Amino acid sequence: MRKAVIAVPPVRDFYFTPRRATALGAGVLDRELKKTGWKTSLLNLPLMDKPRTVPLPDELEYLNSSIIPGETGPLSWFTAFRRFGPLFSDAAEIIAREKPDTLFISSFAWAYAEEARRLAEAAARRMPELPIVIGGHGPSSLPEYFLNASHPVFPEKPLFTRVISGEIEGRGEVLKINESGIRYLDLRDLKSNREIKPVAGESVIRAGRRSISIILTRGCPKKCRFCSNHICHGRIFRSSPPNLWEEEVIRIAEQISGRNGKIHLNIEDDNILFLKKDFFDFLGSLKRQFSDITFTAENGLDYMFLEENDINRLKKNGFTHLNLSLGVLSDNTRTNENRAGNTEKLAKLIQRCREVDLPLTTHFICGLAGDSSKDIVQTLRFLDGLPTQIGISNFYPVPGLEGFTDTEVFLNNPPRLALGSSVYPWTGALSSTQLITAFRLSRWSNFRKKMERSLLPDTEFSIEKELYSRIKKSHQLHTIHRERGKDRERVVVPVEHLDETMVAEFFS
Numbered sequence: 001m002r003k004a005v006i007a008v009p010p011v012r013d014f015y016f017t018p019r020r021a022t023a024l025g026a027g028v029l030d031r032e033l034k035k036t037g038w039k040t041s042l043l044n045l046p047l048m049d050k051p052r053t054v055p056l057p058d059e060l061e062y063l064n065s066s067i068i069p070g071e072t073g074p075l076s077w078f079t080a081f082r083r084f085g086p087l088f089s090d091a092a093e094i095i096a097r098e099k100p101d102t103l104f105i106s107s108f109a110w111a112y113a114e115e116a117r118r119l120a121e122a123a124a125r126r127m128p129e130l131p132i133v134i135g136g137h138g139p140s141s142l143p144e145y146f147l148n149a150s151h152p153v154f155p156e157k158p159l160f161t162r163v164i165s166g167e168i169e170g171r172g173e174v175l176k177i178n179e180s181g182i183r184y185l186d187l188r189d190l191k192s193n194r195e196i197k198p199v200a201g202e203s204v205i206r207a208g209r210r211s212i213s214i215i216l217t218r219g220c221p222k223k224c225r226f227c228s229n230h231i232c233h234g235r236i237f238r239s240s241p242p243n244l245w246e247e248e249v250i251r252i253a254e255q256i257s258g259r260n261g262k263i264h265l266n267i268e269d270d271n272i273l274f275l276k277k278d279f280f281d282f283l284g285s286l287k288r289q290f291s292d293i294t295f296t297a298e299n300g301l302d303y304m305f306l307e308e309n310d311i312n313r314l315k316k317n318g319f320t321h322l323n324l325s326l327g328v329l330s331d332n333t334r335t336n337e338n339r340a341g342n343t344e345k346l347a348k349l350i351q352r353c354r355e356v357d358l359p360l361t362t363h364f365i366c367g368l369a370g371d372s373s374k375d376i377v378q379t380l381r382f383l384d385g386l387p388t389q390i391g392i393s394n395f396y397p398v399p400g401l402e403g404f405t406d407t408e409v410f411l412n413n414p415p416r417l418a419l420g421s422s423v424y425p426w427t428g429a430l431s432s433t434q435l436i437t438a439f440r441l442s443r444w445s446n447f448r449k450k451m452e453r454s455l456l457p458d459t460e461f462s463i464e465k466e467l468y469s470r471i472k473k474s475h476q477l478h479t480i481h482r483e484r485g486k487d488r489e490r491v492v493v494p495v496e497h498l499d500e501t502m503v504a505e506f507f508s
């Protein structure tokens with residue numbers, strides 16, 4: 001039987017969370033390979049070593065003035081660039097130990113395309129004859145980046161034996177490496193009645209529970225301009241039969257902790273509320289079978305599909321935290337972005353969450369084309385006035401998004417400029433300083449609300465109390481700094497390199 005190693009490349013970024021390490025795409029590939037007769041080994045490399053601080057890459061030097069080394073506490077921005085997972089050379093050794101016949105690399109985001117390529121190069125140096133196949137969101141966005149890469153040992157040969165765009169689900173047979181010499185497979189436009197199955201990802205321990213991420217559906221017919229979902233999954237919404245959703249949860253729960261273990265299910269779908277009745281039936285049925293189960297939907301639920309009574313049902317069924325997607329507040333930008341919205345409705349839903357004591361984060365996107373710093377301050381003030389935590393996501397492009405179809409721009413610039421954490425001013429609407437100012441203001445709002453609800457006990461957080469009162473009095477953003485030296489004392493310091501106009505407007 002042929003042996004396939006599926007590798008999720010190490011990540012280099014300012015941060016990485018367990019939710020981003022779910023390797024759902026790699027899980028689908030694993031299933032397809034097994035179905036078509038391969039023996040497999042899945043290496044989720046970002047989870048295979050401790051995070052390490054690495055030098056800030058040259059292309060992110062523009063962030064140097066905004067980084068406060070030694071910064072800590074609730075208002076912190078990023079303090080260090082990190083590698084999650086082993087060195088590429090060590091990763092190649094780990095792969096070699098598995099004795100693969102073929103290496104499959106799952107590139108789950110364009111912004112990490114360089115890491116995918118570097119992993120392939122390291123593996124090719126270690127095993128020069130090994131066929132290497134790459135698929136996922138990275139190659140679906142810009143296959144040329146991978147097709148153009150040359151082999152480090154045989155420069156006349158390509159690095160990747162095959163590059164695949166689109167979904168592999170239901171098409172595992174195309175993974176056979178034969179003599180056909182086809183280097184690029186574009187599966188995005190193939191119409192077929194492929195069977196879609198739910199897939200559960202890597203499980204991690206969070207708050208004493210086994211947390212499992214699961215995705216139940218694929219594709220989205222909506223056309224939010226900022227969204228890259230369609231680039232890999234297309235614009236047709238598809239789901240597996242809802243009875244399979246439950247089967248997959250039961251299968252994975254039994255596999256990891258038995259029926260009596262404490263499990264938390266994070267539902268990754270962007271638009272699960274397209275199937276609202278099935279979704280609530282699914283939650284209710286799981287709650288009956290696993291009385292202690294808890295849920296989140298951390299990619300955010302579309303509030304336009306929710307009614308106030310649904311908030312009570314979500315709480316009753318075991319939601320521990322609700323994430324709602326505001327997307328964008330300003331009417332103009334919302335229209336430009338093809339996004340529906342109703343802020344009055346959103347405010348009522350948020351209030352209902354408070355009434356039923358369901359913690360909530362409302363997410364918005366910052367830095368869209370047409371945004372102004374005034375719009376962003378208005379959004380922050382709107383959310384600041386409501387009982388919700390604020391989740392801020394910086395806009396970042398993916399090759400192929402409307403307005404970002406010039407492939408040369410992406411082939412001639414490092415992919416990591418498209419990290420959300422790089423706060424690169426892609427649309428020119430807001431500068432990097434303004435994007436960071438908005439981030440810090442949102443953190444202040446979250447911190448203020450926690451302090452005012454006394455969620456931080458009086459005794460233990462004196463430095464946080466000082467931070468709170470300094471900002472309240474001065475209307476200037478401050479943060480906590482850990483001093484160098486033996487005692488590593490924490491002190492409150494003002495934050496520099498901000499957009500002072502945005503700060504003044506926020507506090508006015």
Ligand code: SF4
Nearest residue numbers: 220222224227229270
């Ligand atoms: S943001 Fe959500 S609703 Fe909009 S296109 Fe993307 S997946 Fe669909």
